[in-house]
Amino acid sequence: GDAYKTAQSSCLSGHAADSKPANAQQERMRKCNADAGAKKLAGDARKTFMSSCLKAS
Template sequence: MKITVLVTLIFGLLFVSALSAAEKTLTPQQQRMTLCNQQAKAQTLTGDARKTFMSNCLKNTKTEPGQKSLTPQQQRMRECNAQATQQSLKGEDRSKFMSGCLKKPQ
């Protein structure tokens, strides 16, 4: 009798833990993968076209297809460079400004 109750309890715990594992939320990367996959299906892409679309979609969802995506660091560098040019900074002043600008939290 005790063994039967113990075995039932163990299987019950395993079942409950399996259910809770299935209810976990998706990571941002998993969400992006799901979204890109849905878009590829909607466009009925196959083969190399699908691979290219998925690759571009997963790399950066903010750019249009065919556009080169920038990393966050590259984007920050571009913004700081534009600000330094706008302020007509040269030499050491520009270097100090760029260093400070790139270290600022976004």
């Protein structure tokens, strides 16, 4: 799922999957994305959740 996509993206961009994120914004995005995936959100519901999650973090 999302964890696999994140790991693949990190790997292909030359970063180790287990390395620390470059900044806090990336960490927030990763956490919110994982939360949205866990809630099985899609479409507008996912966009709304991501927006509020990123603002609140």
